[in-house]
Amino acid sequence: MGERDGNTPDHVVVDRLSYLFAPPKRGDLIVFETSRIAGIPRYPNAGEMYYIKRLVGLPGERIEIKDGVVFADGLQLGSSDGIPPIRYTNYNITGSTVKKDRVYVIGDSEYFVLGDNSPNSADSRLWGSVPESAVIGKATKIYFPFARLGTPRFEPTGRESGRSGD
Numbered sequence: 001m002g003e004r005d006g007n008t009p010d011h012v013v014v015d016r017l018s019y020l021f022a023p024p025k026r027g028d029l030i031v032f033e034t035s036r037i038a039g040i041p042r043y044p045n046a047g048e049m050y051y052i053k054r055l056v057g058l059p060g061e062r063i064e065i066k067d068g069v070v071f072a073d074g075l076q077l078g079s080s081d082g083i084p085p086i087r088y089t090n091y092n093i094t095g096s097t098v099k100k101d102r103v104y105v106i107g108d109s110e111y112f113v114l115g116d117n118s119p120n121s122a123d124s125r126l127w128g129s130v131p132e133s134a135v136i137g138k139a140t141k142i143y144f145p146f147a148r149l150g151t152p153r154f155e156p157t158g159r160e161s162g163r164s165g166d
Contacts, residue, residue: 011144016087016137027082028055029152036134052139053123057112063104088118121134
């Protein structure tokens, strides 16, 4: 999800009904309100901001990122779990709260989310879990730019591993 041509962010359709009947699943691209997450900065007069990130950790799980690989309760996650082949290691973000090879314990009504552009993504590694009450839906379709029209999917660009041109 994002600015594939460098200028135009994806505009998406958000399904706000599905999660009324079933909880989010690992691998879903969830949309959530940022005002309910203490670690995300607020901008004066900006109104509510929404983020789209990939759901990786479910309530009550223990998430570990070791050598760029994600584990849930000790089991390695991969494409069969809806997690694309991304190495979660590099950060271009600096700060004392950013850590590599760390274990995260997810609360009973929380989710752990990661960005597909791993080295440049501010996500649960930085600001913690997303409360269930902040989740408003699932990104289901890209409607603009027209060149990306369709179902959101992981498309490697090289940025997600810290390398370019892959």
